[in-house]
Amino acid sequence: MAAGAQEDEFRYGRGREKTRDAARVETFSDGVFGVVLTVMAVELLQTGPARESGRAVPDALAHAWPSYLAYVITFAIAGQVWLAHHNLWRYVARVDQMLLVFNLLVLLFIATIPFTADLLSDNLRGSPTEQRLTAALYVGTVLGEAISVNLTWWWARRHGLLHPDLDPRLARTIARRIALKPLFYLAAFAIVFVDPILSLCAYLLLVGFYLIGGPGDLRSSAGPTRGRSAT
Template sequence: MLKTARLEAFSDGVFAIAITLLVIEIKVPEDTAHLAEQLRHLWPSYLGYVISFLVIGLIWANHHAMFDHIASADRMLLFLNTLLLLLVALIPFTAGVLASALRNHEGERTAVVLYGAVLVAGGLPFNAIWEYARRGHRLLGDTISPAEARAISRRFLLGPVLYGAGTALGAVLPVLGIIAFALLIPFYWLPPQMSRLTAKSA
């Protein structure tokens, strides 16, 4: 078994780079003679930046909370975590595609579905990390009980389902998908109600 310190440090680095790359999509206007108008035209980039910054920050926060309870790692856990980071690193690209489609008023549906698909796909290794670690309490420490681990599992499992629903809405009407992604941010930023969830699982 391995300590998780290096895994967490590497993950934090990837999260930090991905979240920083988002600002590159916001291009500095060249036509400063009409600067206010040019800045207004960048609204799709602002939107993609804010949503994606909060989404990556959210994934990082939940990843951090998850590893508060994971005491050790093995090669399989390292692999699952690498898959998660692979998809996190894709978010700046999908944010740029989304901003470009909104700015050009073309391909919005495809861009929203692509964005949502990456979020759904990212939820799979995230859940796999937790499920692998908690089965038989194999990699968890004594900071959490099996009942609490199951409660967190149910909350995590909702992620791909809800993002999948948002993606499906976006395939019908792109603006609905964007609204769904935005509304899921505060939902998952809220701390889990551990006592209530645990009570339900008892």
């Protein structure tokens, strides 16, 4: 009986091939996030005051403030995306090819963030055209990440890849919450035409908003309740 069941798992045909859980995807994704955050830290070292010859340390630190601002904002965005990825993927029970592709798209945009952040910090004192161009590249990166996350969740819901015990109402609420993120990023980008620095601060506000516990986030009260079954 067991041998026959194992044989059925390896049958050829749509919907009859062996499935896989999400453990390896999460491990790989965590590795990419770790590399991206490490690269950002290395980039920050390149702007240290020790590399500024002829400047006092306070003056050198003040001169490099665009790099520090871009680093803080980008680290906050990448960190918040990692938290969201960590929270959402605990509901994914198995994966298919397209879900892997959508997750790779998320990682593609995450890996591009340090590059666009570096451009943004270098041109924050530039002409209005340079400021808007680099801001557009930056928002394009974070917007692509947000859209890819939405596609990932949509595909997992549509194709039954989520845990069977997940409440459909929770799945819909999570979908609505993450669907707002691209709209918020576009609103933050629009502010760049008023003030580029204010636009960057708007990104930080968005990060703070999504760091507040919401539907789908890992909460301290999520443990099992005595006398009541988990839903």
